[in-house]
Amino acid sequence: MMDKLALEMNQITKFFPGVLALNAVDFSAYRGEVHALVGENGAGKSTLIKILSGIYKKDSGEIKIGGEVVEIASPKDARLKGVSTIHQELNLVPFLTATENMWVGREDVLKNPFISRKKMQAEAQRVIDRLKIDLPLNIPVKHLSVAQQQMVAIARTLAEDAQILVMDEPTARLAAHEIERLFEIIRRLVSQGVTVIYISHRLDEIFKLANRITVLKDGCLQGTFDVQDVKPPQLVRMMVGQGVEDRYHKVNVEKGGDLLICEGIADGKKLKDVSLKLRAGEILGVVGPVGSGRTELVKALYGTNRVTSGSLVLEGERFTPRKPADAIERGVALIPEDRRGEGLIMHMDVSENITLPNIGRLSPWGFLRKRRERKIGEEIAHQVDIRMSSSRQRVRYLSGGNQQKVVVAKWLGKKSKVFLLDEPTAGIDVGAKAEIYQLVSNLVAGGAGVIFISSEIPEVLGIADRILVMRSGRVVAEFDRSEATEEKILTVVLAGNVNVETDNVETEKVSG
Amino acid sequence: MSTETFNLKKSGNFLARYGTFTALILITLAFGLFVPKFASFSNIMTLLVQISMLSIVASGLTAVFVVGELDISTGAVVSLGGILGAYLMNNQIPPAAAIVATLLVGVVFGVVNGFIVGYLRIPALLGTFGTSVIALGLNFWAGNGSSIRISKEVTSEFFMSLGSGTFVGIPIPFVVALMVFIFFLFLLEHTKWGLRMYSVGGNQEAATNFGINNRRMKFTAFVFCGLTAAIAGLLLSSRLGAGSPIAGDAYTLDAIAAVYVGVSMFREGEPHLFGSVLGVLIFGILVNGMRLMGVGYEVQSILRGIFILGAVAIAGNRAQLRVKLF
Amino acid sequence: MTKQITTSFQRGDAAGVSSKQSLIIKNFFLRYGTIVALLVVTLILAFTTPSFMTALNIKSMLAQTAVLGIVAIGLTFVSIPGEMDVSMGSVVTLSGVFAVSMMTKEYGLFAALAAAAAVGIVVGSINGLISIYGHISSLIATLTIGAIIDGVSLLYTGGYRLYKGILPSYRYLGIGEFVNIPVPVIILILVAVLAYLLAHQTVFGRRLFAIGGNTDAAILMGINPKLHSLLSFILCSTAAALAGVIVTARVGTAEPFVRFGYVLDAFAVVFLGTTTSEEGEPHIPGTVLGILIMGVLSNGMTLVGVPFFAQNILKGVIVLITVVVSSIMRQQRK
Known part of the structure; x- marks a missing residue:
């Protein structure tokens, strides 16, 4: 089974403003193999996957699926070419049933605008049987456990006839016994000729499941290895690199x-x-x-x-x-994880953001003293070296790093x-x-x-x-x-x- | 391993799930027992007509809710449908042509709403507010600020029978409401488009991933909603014998409230046609019963408002659940 | 390392230059289009309609606009933290009814004004409490509360209009003139100035804008969004109550069954105002501009001879076009 290449990604390069996210990376996967992709955060794993699943466009390089060069324009396009991705957030419609989630958007297969739930369910059952799992098909998926929801997502990709299945940290929210079940299913899929690209931080899982491992670091390929040729410490060293x-x-x-x-x-x-x-x-x-x-x-x-x-x-x-x-x-000051969503008022300017937590103290009797406020805001902005056209620039237009400096700067005036x-x-x-x-x-x-x-x-x-x-x-x-x-x-x-x-x-x- | 946890979770919804239904039965029983005329044949016929228009509007609005949007122009379009129908009848346009023209205008409003909200991605509240102002303006303009009375001499019997006639003993508005209901039931529950609409409302990102055209689904829902509002307006003007610029106003709120009441019933926190119609029934019975009891219009509107707030408070809290599920 | 920063910095700039020209033009239209529109309409009217630029006309135009203006300013306050109040029309009616009934019962001017103020504060509190603490969309909550208030007005008056005992001092608020300026206009100006100070020159206002911009971030900066939104609801209803006083003082009766027709216009005014801010948020100067536009438009359309009832259509079309154009431009810019 493992002799034909299902996927080849050659010399994939991707730039983001100021960052080279992927530097001429080669990646390939055989039919019926589990290929693990490892690397630290920011190593380029998710960029590579997003290019494969049509979310990002590559700047250069070529992608071959089943030996043919393809361009992947959108997630839908990727699926039509047989590449399905299961993201961490799973992307299901919570109050629809497993059956409905497996069918919605591709009911055309049934060649009838009036959907027959019986028929849909029979088809769903067939897929479930193929996976040899037991899944309640007729209750809203929001009542299912995370593991079961994941099964639904997998079943959908199978119903879509995916040849290449990308799984992004699939075990992050699963309990130990659920992980075991997931592995069984993955092995079953692989034995049916599906290629699984498996992203994980957990080396133990990778050594249990994968046939080959590709290591990325800082956007560069560190190497691809058969699982029996490497040991965990070696992998860790490759992920970490030197001169940190x-x-x-x-x-x-x-x-x-x-x-x-x-x-x-x-x-x-x-x-x-x-x-x-x-x-x-x-x-x-x-x-x-x-x-x-x-x-x-x-x-x-x-x-x-x-x-x-x-x-x-x-x-x-x-x-x-x-x-x-x-x-x-x-x-106590918080610099939250979600900078844009929780740290900044995007439509306010730099100075207004900086003085906001402190505005009560800066304003006797509740009246703003705008000139003084701006002066203080500017002082703090310069203190943390925010690059801005002026303190009146709205934080929306700052770069990520400068936005983060504004978030920190907010608390400096507060001592x-x-x-x-x-x-x-x-x-x-x-x-x-x-x-x-x-x-x-x-x-x-x-x-x-x-x-x-x-x-x-x-x-x-x-x-x-x-x-x-x-x-x-x-x-x-x-x-x-x-x-x-x-x-x-x-x-x-x-x-x-x-x-x-x-x-x-x-x-x-x-x-x- | 799953069924156990599932049952556990399901039973927690009991109050919200059956509360509305219980309320309906209790209200009906109370009126039936204590209001003598309530259960009479003639009153039931009246009741059927009373709920028909709201049911039609609520059916269309349900589709808009299903795709996760809102339409506050329905009331104004209902009035517009009525005014237009009356105006065309008075000008001796053949009834069939008048009806088609009126329905077309409803569709046009739906198209505008759908385009603005679905394709231009302008918040529904804003967009449909704008169109409602236009519809209201048209209403007042057409009748110069007052109702257009349909003159008995020129109008056709056919048009007048729409509102007050019967078909094999059943009031025609109710027959129409039933047809509209069945149409939407099929559309939303038994076709692929319905399934897609639900997905769009439930998780837009997932829907996009499933290859569904979110914009087209939203557009479609608004078009249907505009059409149903115009249908209700026609029936209303035929029944009143006049087109009033504000006769439809109340439908905006009542239909939204009816859909909200229904939200707690089916699909666990999702809009559902059965639920909406149940909401309509509750409102219809409440209003009808209170009228029979001689409760004044003003007290009715206060009681109804309090009832809506209660229903929305229960349903609203639950409806929020769905957003952060995954 | 520093080198890397400068390069990315420069790259950002270079990308900006190519589209800068068109961006400037777009921004100009986005921000000042509304003002330009006002000027153009005014100029056209001034040259084509001789009766437009007369002191008498301007005076009556402003007086007519005053009530709408006060309601719109109130509405701006709830809109800043991202809420909505459609019960204002009903509050206008109810406050008028209560104020006049106080005078019918001969309790005097202050009782009348106090009753109106109480209506504003109580209804505003109910609106705020229900929508904020009851987690109900403020559109639905205020729509329903509005219906309930309509019922209360009708119930209280028994459906009859009230006109007995209205004091001349009360009517002065509606039809009086002070140094040749109609009193409603003076009240409007006062309200606008106070609102400007409150929204744009105080900590309260700054925090309201912060909540409207990003509620989660505001909470993490120690701001209590519920309390601030509640206050904004109260401000809004109180403005409506004041409008109710002026309306009844102008016409000399309180009619419980007349639905206040300005609410839609007030929304239009606030929407028009939002188009003059860079990020599309409601703000007081924008609202004032919107009031002027609405005033000039209504007045101009009447003078030109547009049938009264057709004016609404035109207003609706204008609002819709403004909203559509400005939000498309804003989306493109992002």
Whole structure:
């Protein structure tokens, strides 16, 4: 079965403004193989996949499907050519049934404008049987578990007669036994001649499932290997690469006293039990997979999620934030993950955004003093070096990096002491990233404490004084800057996932 | 492994699912027991006519809700349909031609709404508000600010029978409402277009991924909605014997409310034709019963408003659920 | 590293230059098209219709527009944080009914004004509480509340018009003149100035705009969107109540069954105003401009001899075209 190439992507190159996202990458997959695509965040995996599924257009290179050169213009076009992608968010219509979700948009196959639910269901059943799974076909998919919804998405691609199936982090939200079932299904698909391109951060899964592995790093191909020819540590090294440290200039700052102390805090949901100490002048890095509770930690500290147990002490006094205003009052600042959606008022100008959290204090009797406000706004904008045509420029028109600087700058006028940064460099180009690091260094030099959450381990290594690893709502490891290496951290992150097999996810033991 | 959790979740919806239905039965029973004339044959015939127009408007509006949009021009288009019908009849246009022309105008308004909202992606509230202003303007212009009375001498019996005649003993408006209902039932529940419309309303991104033309689906829904409003307007003017520039006003709110009431019934937080018609029934029975009891118009409108708010509060909260599901 | 930044920076600029010319023209039309339209219409009327540019006509035009203007300014306040109020017409009626009935019962001018103010504050609070805390779309909530208020007006008056006991001091608010300027116009100007200060010169206003721009971000900056929206509902209804006083003072009766026809016009005014801001948000100067346009249009159409009832059609068409054109331009720019 595995002798014919189903897909060839040759010398694929893709530019984004200021960034070379893919640099002449070659990728190919045989009929009936599981081909894993690995790499760190920003390595170019998702760009490559988005080109294949018609969301992005490549700048150069060629794509061959079944030996023929094709141009993929849109997601629909991709599907017509036999490429189906299952995104993390699955893209189903929640209140339609599994049957309907499998059929909608392609009822033309039935050659009758009046749909017969019986016929549709019979067809759906046939597909389900082919997958050898059991799935309730007649209830809205929103009542199904994530795993079942995923089955629906897979079944749809099968009904569409997909020859190449791309799965983006399919196990991110699944429990251990569900992952096993998913693997069975994938193996069954492969045995029927389907090609599966499998993107995952979890090396254990990859070694279990894949036939071949392709490693990307910084938009370049690191190599494609048969699974039996490589070992996990080798892969990690390839993903990490060399000379990471050069990108960060860690400034050493005198540490002060304890600024924030968390004792066993939980939010009754994803955050189970987190204890940590943040000192003045310290950058505390937090890493962990999506869903590990790191964002929930920030939300709890900022008062958007209620802390249900445990205690918080801020500057020696009890701290119980019930809403963001409480946290802001006590000098806590949030730089949210979704910069545009949660951090900025896009139609306001730079200065107005910067002064907004502080506007009450700047305005005696509730009346704005616009000239003074603008002066302060401009001062802060220059302090963090925002590149703008003037402080009257609307933030909508700034680049991602400069927007992020505005988000940070908002809190400078407020003299905040604790900064919570959730993925502050996501979607920002390399140059601007360095400036954000510089900005963070300046914050701690001014005596603030920073909690820095990131998916990019090298960046945390470069900037943090201590690094916490989170998983399933708990802190599972702590490293000091001096002892931390990327391999050590990655090993903890990945080891955690290996344990999942034996543990029940809900009751994992904590290892330190 | 799934059926268990499924049942659990389903039972939680009981109140919202059957609350409306229970309300309908209770209201009907209460009126039937305590209002002597309520259950009489003649009153039931009246009731059927009373709910027909609203049911027609609500059917069309349901389609617009299904694609996730809103139309606040329906009332104005209902009035327009009535005014136009009356005007054409008075000018001795053959009834068939007059009816076709009126329905065409309804379709034109639907086309404009659909184009603005579906293709130009202008928020429905804004777009349909604009068209409603135009329709209102036309209404007032045509009758110079007052109703156009259909003169008995010139109009055809056929036209007048639309509103007050019967067909094998059943009031004609009700027959029309039934036909409209069946048409939309087929369209929304039993054709591929209906399925696609539901997908567009449920998850636009998914619909795009499924290769569905979101814009065309929205456009279609608005066109149907404009058509039904014009049908209701024709029946209304025939029944009243006049076209009034504001006779249709109330339908905007009532139809929206009826659809909202229905939202809680089927497809779990989604608009559904059965639900909308149930909402219409509740309103019809409430108004009819209150009238029989001699409740004044003003108290009626207060009670109805409170009822709508209650229904929307229950349904609205649930309808929000769907957005953040995946 | 620095080099990389400058290159990406320059690239952004270079891409901008090619389309800059057309962008400037587009922006100009987008922002000032409405103003240009006002000037053109005024000029045409001034040259073609001799009766337009007379002091008498201008005075009556402004007086006629005053009520609409006050309602539109109120509506602007709810629109800034992204809400909607269609109950204003009913509030105009109810406040007029209550105010006049206070005088019919001989409680005096202040009781009348207090009753009107109370109507505004109470209805505004109900609108706000129901739509914000009840999570109901404010369109539906205020549409329904409006119907309920209509019922209350009818119930309270028994369907009869009220005219007994209206005090001359009350009528002065509608038909009086102060240094040769109609009192309603003075009230409108006062309301406009206050509204401008509140919306554009205070912390409250800034926060309203922030909520309208991005509610999630506003919450994370410690702003309470519910409280601010509630206040904006109250402001809106209070403006409507004031309009109710002026309407009844002008005509000398309070008619419970007359639906206030200006609500649609008020929406049109606010929409027209939004087209003059870069991002399409409602704002007070824009609304004032919209009021002038509506005033000139209505007046001009009457003078030219457009039948009264056909004027609405024209207004509707104008609103629709403005909305369509400006939102297309805005979409293209993004």
